[in-house]
Amino acid sequence: MKVNIHLNKRVAVIGAGMTQFRRRILETPQEIAWEASSKALEEAGLELKDIECVVIGSAPDAFDGVNLKGEYLSHGSGGIRKPSSRVFVGGATGVMAAITGWYHVASGMCNTVLVVAEEKMSPARPHPQSVFRYIWDPILEKPLNPNLIWIFAMEMHRYMATYGIKKEEIALVSVKNKRNAANNPYAQLGGNITVDDVLNSEVLVWPVQLLDISPVSDGGAAMVMASEDVARRYSDTPIWVDGVGWTLDNTEWPARDLAYPRYLEFAARMAYKMAGIENPYKELDVIEPYDPFDYKELHHIEGLRIAKRGEAPKLLKEGVFDIDGDIPSSPSGGLLGVGNPIAAAGLMKVISIYWQLKGTAGKMQVKKPVHTGLAQAWGDLMQASTVIIMRN
Amino acid sequence: MVTSLKEEELHKHVLIPYKPNAKYAYTAGQAQSRYLLGLKEGKILGRKCVKCGKIYVPPKMYCDECFRPTDIWVEVMDEGYVMTAVASFISWTREKISEPELVGVIRLLPSNPRDFVYPGIFHRLCVSYEEVRNMSVIGKRVKAVWRPKEERKASIEDIQCFKVI
Numbered sequence: 001m002k003v004n005i006h007l008n009k010r011v012a013v014i015g016a017g018m019t020q021f022r023r024r025i026l027e028t029p030q031e032i033a034w035e036a037s038s039k040a041l042e043e044a045g046l047e048l049k050d051i052e053c054v055v056i057g058s059a060p061d062a063f064d065g066v067n068l069k070g071e072y073l074s075h076g077s078g079g080i081r082k083p084s085s086r087v088f089v090g091g092a093t094g095v096m097a098a099i100t101g102w103y104h105v106a107s108g109m110c111n112t113v114l115v116v117a118e119e120k121m122s123p124a125r126p127h128p129q130s131v132f133r134y135i136w137d138p139i140l141e142k143p144l145n146p147n148l149i150w151i152f153a154m155e156m157h158r159y160m161a162t163y164g165i166k167k168e169e170i171a172l173v174s175v176k177n178k179r180n181a182a183n184n185p186y187a188q189l190g191g192n193i194t195v196d197d198v199l200n201s202e203v204l205v206w207p208v209q210l211l212d213i214s215p216v217s218d219g220g221a222a223m224v225m226a227s228e229d230v231a232r233r234y235s236d237t238p239i240w241v242d243g244v245g246w247t248l249d250n251t252e253w254p255a256r257d258l259a260y261p262r263y264l265e266f267a268a269r270m271a272y273k274m275a276g277i278e279n280p281y282k283e284l285d286v287i288e289p290y291d292p293f294d295y296k297e298l299h300h301i302e303g304l305r306i307a308k309r310g311e312a313p314k315l316l317k318e319g320v321f322d323i324d325g326d327i328p329s330s331p332s333g334g335l336l337g338v339g340n341p342i343a344a345a346g347l348m349k350v351i352s353i354y355w356q357l358k359g360t361a362g363k364m365q366v367k368k369p370v371h372t373g374l375a376q377a378w379g380d381l382m383q384a385s386t387v388i389i390m391r392n
Numbered sequence: 393m394v395t396s397l398k399e400e401e402l403h404k405h406v407l408i409p410y411k412p413n414a415k416y417a418y419t420a421g422q423a424q425s426r427y428l429l430g431l432k433e434g435k436i437l438g439r440k441c442v443k444c445g446k447i448y449v450p451p452k453m454y455c456d457e458c459f460r461p462t463d464i465w466v467e468v469m470d471e472g473y474v475m476t477a478v479a480s481f482i483s484w485t486r487e488k489i490s491e492p493e494l495v496g497v498i499r500l501l502p503s504n505p506r507d508f509v510y511p512g513i514f515h516r517l518c519v520s521y522e523e524v525r526n527m528s529v530i531g532k533r534v535k536a537v538w539r540p541k542e543e544r545k546a547s548i549e550d551i552q553c554f555k556v557i
Contacts, residue, residue, distance in 0.1 A: 125409075126487075129484065129485060138418045139418055139428070140424070144514070144548070149482070153480075154477075154478050154496065154497060157527065202481075203479075203481050205478050206478055206480075207478070252512070254497045256512070257509075257510075
């Protein structure tokens, strides 16, 4: 694959902020964006007048129940009278927003970018699931009355069947992530659960049960990215973005094998090449793979080439991905523990890696010293994937 | 700044009901129209790109790999192998339903188990919940159960479900 790595400027992250992730937050989406943005500016030591460009990431308008969410959120995101843009690639949006911020700076267009992601899923009645109805092919799929969880259950079952993976092995992801989330002050669903709790929870779409899936959430996240000269002036601990990658696969998910996330492998190869990573298992110190479902973290670890196909559950069982393991995975608690306000959840993963590399992750901080981290997100009809690699 | 709703507030929040009453008339396009008419005759049609050999089911007028028009219509079998199957206990509005809906993805023949991309169809399976739950249906050979000819309407519903043979 040909990758353009002719960059104009090196890019750093110098500040980040988040709101709590909760169901039915009382603030409006704009207020949520403002809270996250002002926290990010504060950590960066900048004021809004120092920001040259604004990137807003938000998934379908339909969740917040307002149209053109980029324009709607621009006040709260500090984007008025600035080059502002909104990106949207479904669940992959959160990381795509960071990547977009990165190329605003890497290209030399802006020296400082405020990247803001917001999502409010709880306004939809009777349930945000019904908003997903329009994701299906109107003629060939919608007559079967599908629910969004169907496709992911299909991917999960295909993954289990192909490699002989048991539900007990997958449930360990939920146990690990909710346990990690107990250390995260922003988290919605942290706590100690057991594999049995997962296996005994309500069956939604077999094999997906209630505790296999992330909750409905509202929340916001924001990050300040800057060129090297600005970053050195404002921060003693800039965290460098060394690799990015993103790809789409086709939307014909019934016509491709769901056992392996090919879209992610392509995105990861692009990011690894840019960051000069040849052996991800050895060279990555901490990762935040996207985990809206527990099987998805394992699936993504394989797509990222950290584990061989079908072998991620084995490594998980050995403790490789625990907070004190070789490659701590989702030390923040991930979407399963922190919550899943879609775009904000993806940016939360990037911010989590940023705080880990900066050493300010508090109780979430992994035990071993970390120098290279990766965050990843995924979305649409099992189709879009975005990867970002950072170093301190 | 962030406040969760209190228990009593959950019961007395103001709801603004809004029904856009939006209606859409979707176009099926050249490829899908022919596909739907094929279903009415009990045939599953696809389009083949002779350059890369890929068969598109549901059909497409272009090959997304070669980025050129697909070349010929082909008929694939109404038989194939179950790639994955699930049982839904919730409706599309996330209400509980007692009888699970059983659906899955079928790799239609002719195709090869080693193919990453294949002619595929997403449809209902006429099997039991137990067979889905214990995964025994995955990998089974299935065949379409067609609606009686006079009831067919050139829709995906012209196939009732896929049945294990």
